[in-house]
Amino acid sequence: MSGSRLRSGRVAAATALAGVAWPHVHAAENNTIRLALIGCGGRGSGAAGNALSAPGGPTQLVAMADLFEDRLRRSHQSLSEQFKDKVAVPPERQFVGFDAYRKAIDCLRPGDVALLTTHAAFRPGHLEYAVEKGLHVFMEKTFAPDPGGVQRILRAGEAAAKKNLKIGAGVMCRHSSARQALIERIRAGAMGDIQLIRAYRMDDGYRMGPFQGKENELLWQIRRPYQFLWASSGIFIELMIHQIDECCWIKDAWPIAAHGVGGRGPDSTDCSQNLDTYAIEYTFPDGAKALVTGRYIPKCHTDFATFVHGTKCAAQFSGNIHAPTVQMYKDQRIERSHITWRPPKETVDPWQAEWNVLLEAIRQDR
Numbered sequence: 409m410s411g412s413r414l415r416s417g418r419v420a421a422a423t424a425l426a427g428v429a430w431p432h433v434h435a436a437e438n439n440t441i442r443l444a445l446i447g448c449g450g451r452g453s454g455a456a457g458n459a460l461s462a463p464g465g466p467t468q469l470v471a472m473a474d475l476f477e478d479r480l481r482r483s484h485q486s487l488s489e490q491f492k493d494k495v496a497v498p499p500e501r502q503f504v505g506f507d508a509y510r511k512a513i514d515c516l517r518p519g520d521v522a523l524l525t526t527h528a529a530f531r532p533g534h535l536e537y538a539v540e541k542g543l544h545v546f547m548e549k550t551f552a553p554d555p556g557g558v559q560r561i562l563r564a565g566e567a568a569a570k571k572n573l574k575i576g577a578g579v580m581c582r583h584s585s586a587r588q589a590l591i592e593r594i595r596a597g598a599m600g601d602i603q604l605i606r607a608y609r610m611d612d613g614y615r616m617g618p619f620q621g622k623e624n625e626l627l628w629q630i631r632r633p634y635q636f637l638w639a640s641s642g643i644f645i646e647l648m649i650h651q652i653d654e655c656c657w658i659k660d661a662w663p664i665a666a667h668g669v670g671g672r673g674p675d676s677t678d679c680s681q682n683l684d685t686y687a688i689e690y691t692f693p694d695g696a697k698a699l700v701t702g703r704y705i706p707k708c709h710t711d712f713a714t715f716v717h718g719t720k721c722a723a724q725f726s727g728n729i730h731a732p733t734v735q736m737y738k739d740q741r742i743e744r745s746h747i748t749w750r751p752p753k754e755t756v757d758p759w760q761a762e763w764n765v766l767l768e769a770i771r772q773d774r
Contacts (some may be wrong), residue, residue, distance in 0.1 A: 442469075451548050722737045
């Protein structure tokens with residue numbers, strides 16, 4: 409999606425709103441942008457830390473919400489220790505439960521920012537409410553677990569555009585300066601016509617044992633969101649959304665076809681809804697292909713990278729755990745001795761950069 413990270417096509421039109429000229433909507437008169445964190449796990453806490461670290465003007469976390477009290481407490485303690493008076497979330501603004509997101513959002517003023525960092529099952533409803541309340545939004549990936557949810561996200565983006573609200577979305581690779589530098593070279597023709605993209609994420613996986621019946625099963629599933637399609641889209645989309653986004657960014661286009669296969673090992677004891685292997689061949693309007701492979705089996709070869717092949721040469725677009733391993737080669741051979749170009753070293757990591765861009769867009773009405 410966009411704002412933080414996708415910038416072309418229908419989804420971006422609904423969500424990447426920083427460049428649209430509408431009547432000015434900004435933070436309150438004292439220039440402090442207030443934040444509400446909805447979803448206090450690792451991603452949410454990290455996003456809040458990035459928001460509180462961004463330059464350009466003051467930010468303050470004023471409300472927090474989560475389904476689980478223990479997770480909220482840990483996040484609050486960690487953020488308070490790190491950011492001191494930038495975290496002003498007394499007990500009366502710490503909310504727990506399925507309706508906690510509404511209570512946290514209600515603590516904000518129009519023009520403040522809601523951080524929607526639960527898993528995808530809850531994103532459409534949270535986004536709709538935040539837009540209704542006149543808030544800018546940062547929302548983590550994935551964005552919805554099914555087509556109906558995606559349509560709700562798109563409609564909420566259209567409603568946000570009418571209110572001049574900015575939405576940043578959690579595909580941070582778009583804010584990698586190293587990747588941006590390679591994109592500039594691709595657009596300038598340095599690689600020729602891009603004919604093939606190869607993207608991989610292969611690791612030991614995320615297996616799950618059976619439910620033991622000792623707790624509420626719904627809450628048990630929510631604590632294991634990667635293992636259930638309804639909660640997070642499942643492991644493939646949850647993880648490979650970044651690589652798929654990179655492919656679309658490289659081509660500056662949406663695929664027109666996708667052909668996929670997947671399967672499980674015959675000895676698998678995994679009780680989740682995931683498969684062990686996924687492979688999708690995307691076809692773009694000019695006939696170029698993107699091959700996206702996810703494999704989650706222990707004790708096998710691992711890989712985490714994206715490669716690009718043009719008519720003139722090949723390049724690496726990203727590396728392990730989204731590292732900015734970006735380089736061009738003199739021909740199609742992906743070998744260290746054939747590297748001909750590397751971008752300058754990144755000075756701001758993409759997770760922070762996306763927040764810098766979002767908050768500047770809000771303050772400057774970009």
